[in-house]
Amino acid sequence: AAGVIQSPRHLIKEKRETATLKCYPIPRHDTVYWYQQGPGQDPQFLISFYEKMQSDKGSIPDRFSAQQFSDYHSELNMSSLELGDSALYFCASSLGQGTDEKLFFGSGTQLSVL
């Protein structure tokens, strides 16, 4: 079965550069979530989209923006990168926004800011 696809798998950037992370949800899933996980840390919720509209916002810096496109894939755009942005970024998808929905996670994008 198709899973959540994230690209790229690894990304190395310099400080102050920009980065774009992509997420392709499971087919028919209409909700996408973005999480940031630092080394040894729990996943921190950044932002979510339902039916191409932002549905919730967490601890996402103003330097970051995201959107969900008509084909339901999502992109996380990160500008003015800082060393502290180095982390594993996960995308997850679910079908609908019901409170019993379980999340399906991608393998993540490992971002290293040098």
Added chain:
Amino acid sequence: SQQGEEDPQALSIQEGENATMNCSYKTSINNLQWYRQNSGRGLVHLILIRSNEREKHSGRLRVTLDTSKKSSSLLITASRAADTASYFCATIGSGGYQKVTFGIGTKLQVIP
């Protein structure tokens, strides 16, 4: 405030033993979910327990939920080396749809 704080944060046991991980949360919830994460990989959903349920089983997994104490436990019976991973509880708040919030996680090591 931190939702879903796991206890202990690290656990090392011998293969065949049972592993118990606990999770506490602060606000009212609709359900609580447990996820597993192998090092550097995505999280995998294990089990969901609704706020009106007290216990749930799935294979070697047993989850309990005590809403009066705002706590949950995950028991893995007859552990295997392949169970070595980090385990997170995640909560979805009550009062309509809300984001899934993860706790710090318990790092389980099962020694062969």
